Amino acid sequence: MFVGFVGLGGMGGAMAARLVAAGHRVRIWNRSPEKLAALLGQGAEAAASLPAIGEAAVVISMLADDSAVRDIFLRQGLLAGLPKGTVHVNMATVSLELVRELVPLHQERAVSYVSAPVLGRPDVAAAGKLNIFAAGAADAIDAVQPLFDAIGQKTWRFGTEPEQANVVKIATNFTLACAIEAMSEGAQLVRSHGISPQVFLEMLAGTIFASPAYKIYGPLIAEERFSPPGFKATLGLKDVKLALAAGEAAHVPLPFAAVVRDNFLDAIAHGEADLDWSVLARVAQRRAGSR
Amino acid sequence: MFVGFVGLGGMGGAMAARLVAAGHRVRIWNRSPEKLAALLGQGAEAAASLPAIGEAAVVISMLADDSAVRDIFLRQGLLAGLPKGTVHVNMATVSLELVRELVPLHQERAVSYVSAPVLGRPDVAAAGKLNIFAAGAADAIDAVQPLFDAIGQKTWRFGTEPEQANVVKIATNFTLACAIEAMSEGAQLVRSHGISPQVFLEMLAGTIFASPAYKIYGPLIAEERFSPPGFKATLGLKDVKLALAAGEAAHVPLPFAAVVRDNFLDAIAHGEADLDWSVLARVAQRRAGSR
Amino acid sequence: MFVGFVGLGGMGGAMAARLVAAGHRVRIWNRSPEKLAALLGQGAEAAASLPAIGEAAVVISMLADDSAVRDIFLRQGLLAGLPKGTVHVNMATVSLELVRELVPLHQERAVSYVSAPVLGRPDVAAAGKLNIFAAGAADAIDAVQPLFDAIGQKTWRFGTEPEQANVVKIATNFTLACAIEAMSEGAQLVRSHGISPQVFLEMLAGTIFASPAYKIYGPLIAEERFSPPGFKATLGLKDVKLALAAGEAAHVPLPFAAVVRDNFLDAIAHGEADLDWSVLARVAQRRAGSR
Amino acid sequence: MFVGFVGLGGMGGAMAARLVAAGHRVRIWNRSPEKLAALLGQGAEAAASLPAIGEAAVVISMLADDSAVRDIFLRQGLLAGLPKGTVHVNMATVSLELVRELVPLHQERAVSYVSAPVLGRPDVAAAGKLNIFAAGAADAIDAVQPLFDAIGQKTWRFGTEPEQANVVKIATNFTLACAIEAMSEGAQLVRSHGISPQVFLEMLAGTIFASPAYKIYGPLIAEERFSPPGFKATLGLKDVKLALAAGEAAHVPLPFAAVVRDNFLDAIAHGEADLDWSVLARVAQRRAGSR
Numbered sequence A, B, C, D: 001m002f003v004g005f006v007g008l009g010g011m012g013g014a015m016a017a018r019l020v021a022a023g024h025r026v027r028i029w030n031r032s033p034e035k036l037a038a039l040l041g042q043g044a045e046a047a048a049s050l051p052a053i054g055e056a057a058v059v060i061s062m063l064a065d066d067s068a069v070r071d072i073f074l075r076q077g078l079l080a081g082l083p084k085g086t087v088h089v090n091m092a093t094v095s096l097e098l099v100r101e102l103v104p105l106h107q108e109r110a111v112s113y114v115s116a117p118v119l120g121r122p123d124v125a126a127a128g129k130l131n132i133f134a135a136g137a138a139d140a141i142d143a144v145q146p147l148f149d150a151i152g153q154k155t156w157r158f159g160t161e162p163e164q165a166n167v168v169k170i171a172t173n174f175t176l177a178c179a180i181e182a183m184s185e186g187a188q189l190v191r192s193h194g195i196s197p198q199v200f201l202e203m204l205a206g207t208i209f210a211s212p213a214y215k216i217y218g219p220l221i222a223e224e225r226f227s228p229p230g231f232k233a234t235l236g237l238k239d240v241k242l243a244l245a246a247g248e249a250a251h252v253p254l255p256f257a258a259v260v261r262d263n264f265l266d267a268i269a270h271g272e273a274d275l276d277w278s279v280l281a282r283v284a285q286r287r288a289g290s291r
Helices: A010-021 A037-042 A050-055 A066-075 A096-108 A122-126 A138-151 A162-191 A197-206 A212-222 A233-249 A255-269 A277-287 B010-021 B037-042 B050-055 B066-075 B096-108 B122-126 B138-151 B162-191 B197-206 B212-222 B233-249 B255-269 B277-287 C010-021 C037-042 C050-055 C066-075 C096-108 C122-126 C138-151 C162-191 C197-206 C212-222 C233-249 C255-269 C277-287 D010-021 D037-042 D050-055 D066-075 D096-108 D122-126 D138-151 D162-191 D197-206 D212-222 D233-249 D255-269 D277-287
Strands: A002-006 A025-029 A058-061 A087-090 A112-115 A130-134 A152-157 B002-006 B025-029 B058-061 B087-090 B112-115 B130-134 B152-157 C002-006 C025-029 C058-061 C087-090 C112-115 C130-134 C152-157 D002-006 D025-029 D058-061 D087-090 D112-115 D130-134 D152-157
Touching: A002 A010, A002 A050, A010 A025, A010 A037, A010 A122, A010 A138, A025 A037, A025 A050, A058 A066, A058 A138, A066 A096, A087 A096, A087 A138, A096 A112, A096 A162, A096 A233, A112 A130, A112 A138, A112 A162, A130 A138, A130 A162, A138 A152, A162 A197, A162 A212, A162 A233, A162 A255, A162 A277, A162 B162, A162 B197, A162 B233, A162 B255, A197 A212, A197 B162, A212 A277, A233 A255, A233 A277, A233 B162, A233 C233, A255 A277, A255 B162, A255 B255, A255 C255, A255 D277, A277 D255, B002 B010, B002 B050, B010 B025, B010 B037, B010 B122, B010 B138, B025 B037, B025 B050, B058 B066, B058 B138, B066 B096, B087 B096, B087 B138, B096 B112, B096 B162, B096 B233, B112 B130, B112 B138, B112 B162, B130 B138, B130 B162, B138 B152, B162 B197, B162 B212, B162 B233, B162 B255, B162 B277, B197 B212, B212 B277, B233 B255, B233 B277, B233 D233, B255 B277, B255 C277, B255 D255, B277 C255, C002 C010, C002 C050, C010 C025, C010 C037, C010 C122, C010 C138, C025 C037, C025 C050, C058 C066, C058 C138, C066 C096, C087 C096, C087 C138, C096 C112, C096 C162, C096 C233, C112 C130, C112 C138, C112 C162, C130 C138, C130 C162, C138 C152, C162 C197, C162 C212, C162 C233, C162 C255, C162 C277, C162 D162, C162 D197, C162 D233, C162 D255, C197 C212, C197 D162, C212 C277, C233 C255, C233 C277, C233 D162, C255 C277, C255 D162, C255 D255, D002 D010, D002 D050, D010 D025, D010 D037, D010 D122, D010 D138, D025 D037, D025 D050, D058 D066, D058 D138, D066 D096, D087 D096, D087 D138, D096 D112, D096 D162, D096 D233, D112 D130, D112 D138, D112 D162, D130 D138, D130 D162, D138 D152, D162 D197, D162 D212, D162 D233, D162 D255, D162 D277, D197 D212, D212 D277, D233 D255, D233 D277, D255 D277
Parallel strands: A002 A025, A002 A058, A058 A087, A087 A112, A130 A152, B002 B025, B002 B058, B058 B087, B087 B112, B130 B152, C002 C025, C002 C058, C058 C087, C087 C112, C130 C152, D002 D025, D002 D058, D058 D087, D087 D112, D130 D152
Antiparallel strands: none
16 A cells, blocks of 8 residues: 655654565654654655645544644645545544534544544554554445454454544543552552552552553563653653543543543653653652652 | 361362362361361361360461451450461451551561462362462472462462562452453443454453463353352452552552452442452443443 | 723623723724623723734723633734734733743733732622732833723732742632632531521621621522523633642642532533532532432 | 630630630639630639539530540540530541540430530630531520520530531531642643733632631632631641541442541642642642643
8 A cells, every 4th residue: 555654753763664675665754754764675665745745545643632723734835735535544542522623624624534543552553562542434444454463462442533543542541540540549558558550560460450551561660661652751741631621621520530630730840841751650659759 | 187177168269179178287267167078078177166286387368358357356356376487378368458567467476477379279279280489488488389389289389478479469359350351341332332242251361361360250250150250349449449549558559450450330320239250341331331 | 991891701700890981092893793782881992903903002801711811912913913012911811821922922912911810709899899919021011001000999919920920820719629628528517417507607607707708608509599690610610720720740649629620510511500609519428418 | 604725725715715705614624724715814713623613513525636535535534424415525536436425425324415616716616606517406406595505506406316416527628628629620721821820810719609617718729828827728628528427437439538638748748738728729739740
């Protein structure tokens, strides 16, 4: 398949590499061109300009946030240049608000919009083991399924409204933030009683919570290994705000999200914005006066 | 080993049966004698009276709550009759306050006190697959280790102060309550956006949260299967209150525990006291006006 | 003084009437022209068109929300037509984000921007008893002080950055929302113990809390008089979101704001969006199962 | 009237002095006898022993907490020695649990139990300006009304069940704690935006919140005058825990109480246990990283 790919950061680069490796024709473009070299070496082709991305049948975007999407697709005009029938697959975690703005703009141009945010860090992407949450018109998803198969281990379909996949991604990240906060509070509770948080967290990750989330974040919390960040506190705050906004849109109180939001603000107020979001553990520790 | 066992409810009965099956001499006593029959048939022996329990070298108690322990060991005098050198293993989830009261009373009588609360439901107990959290004098734990081996798949040692095992049990149940609340809020967020909570929870339990906790509670929440209860909302409230009290004792704020406490009260105020504690999902649903 | 006034709803209309009564020349414009008749009868003059408002030396706006301000001043171009040296006094409760956007746009045109949100309901405005929170260039505030004197009983100056007055207004409304929530929870606590909320709230408003806030909202809560609304739940939610956003901008956790936000969502989810924001009392009552 | 009075701390001493000044015969007893001298000089009479207090027709107690009441009335046996027909007026802030334990014990002895906690600090007590919350049998309250008239400016009757007065006192202190927390969060919000918390709090206390609560606590917060304490953080925590317990007893979620509880723990964890409970302001400041 002929794919245009914009947004080649840690995640996007790994995903594009999988597509190339699977034999697809992948044309790439990035705001910072220095990221392109490795992919070109693997067989991707450089877009002569941003509009040249639109010559592909499918355009995948994996941009940093809402404003990057608005910049590339609206201000710089990528959307306006897409031919009728193109499928645009947005695989980033963006706000519902943005999706609600983009969907009619795509419809006007007869361009299909598929939301397909992914679950997994860059190493998971490189291994082609992402979980993909897809929503949008069934035929459009069917059309790009071979691409998803190259990138992910499984595609979960959540509906025909693109925003539904975004809600699932937002809810998933929210649930993960909650798990980190729960580990943080629990670890502080045992620490303040003279018990090793490490053994406690190992026990959790070895018994009822034996799962990637607890196996990844338990040791980060136990060893206070918040740097280098896998996912920064500022991004954690961004995501919990997406959850709060999605809750507001549907009138869903989310008291856990409110707690996590405040704790990310506490972290950021203490100069921890660029540490891993598991720095929530440090907030719990600080509030208990134990650091 | 000669073991006296008091408290033969769903958990205690299954644990005593494991001891009998492993060849230990098990003398049993229960406030409601009708629970004894099955065990007697399997080879346990009935205590002629409560004090006769004290003739065993080790006394295991698995009583419902703090007040039951106070009743049997203090008011009815079981502790006062234990010979010097007996080991009392309390395997129930009780408050730190009770442990702090019992430890010196045991010391006065030269009776060892071991805290060994367990993780697992009755079916796990029957299979001998419990996780046991032990704390107390190392030699006393060593002495009863063969009993733990008959009951559990693993013994986790958390220190020489008995209450440390209780803190770990309390923190574990708290973390589990948080996972239920997080699943509940996340499920409601997707439901209110027209997405199936079932698929969402299956995805969580099949990906980053692939663990017993999410595999057990995800379907209960998705199918609203709150009855019959595996663990009642009232017990959930009791446990989160133990966490709050343990936090207070060490000056640890626990904002997630506060949210869960309020939501259990909301459930109980709506006549859901005797439903499974995953009824937190119904609270989230009710607050969002979707039932 | 020659004043242009846009936004003549309940508050704006009463404020404009005070200016007319004080002898100022007041030119008025409103999106819904039917609101103008009464003021014209009192001596105000109708603007032939929106740009004609800009012929006055001072333009006061009292528009419903951020988007109304953006519409009138940016999209419809009122700002672009203001002569150099005009003073624009924005007396509405708007977001910090909007102020940060407007201030440089005014500076470019050499138009002074004064933030002057007010404290008080329409009846207070009609009596000229508002409290006015002013921030902006000192000479600009000095220039419009005679107008403030006609409208309010006191002008509180909070700094030379316009947004500072908005922060104060946002923080004030937040504190008021907290008082309503506290009364609501306290009233429910006594009600659930068989005590009259009415006597309890009368006592509060007659003793340590003897102040307008408790005297106004105590009876509304006690008598469950949520309709007609003085200030709708949706506006309460809007204001608490402004507080949360202002907190985020400066990294200030606001746990009370988070609770209030969730409770407004609960109200809205139960069809209470258009009731008075003291409907927080009904949320407390509902959660306690007593309605 | 012949009154026995136990518990002569700051509050109790001032109240007893009012009774003496009003011409009542007041017999006094205190655990720390050094507190008695001043009252004896004013005309009170010393009880030869604790039981001699019981010779009075009315026994007023103003003891520090639940355990002091249990100690004096139960362990030391004051209650057991009271003649039939005595009226015991407990004017301290105690738990519902204690009242529920004491009421039947009094009934057994045909001693009337009146709950009459008071609102006001020691200087208010000295001026005879307390507000008294009374509940219990109407004839018993009628009988002691002359004593209340000597101590307070107004007696508010809340029912015939003694505990109802305690619920009101608990709910009142809870509402006051919420006001302090709201002022604290609001003050931090403005401080973090470069605005003087002092002017903000003065404005609140001069406008919609013009009441003793805001006039007393506003300046304490603005000037960070947490020492000497008028009411310690530990007592604030005790009171909010009474509110949470009263809420639990009646299944009333109290999310504001939960926030305040956590913030008192944060204060205590930072060595601020003995500062005034308005130290909640410092917690807000610390969390925002501004100290």
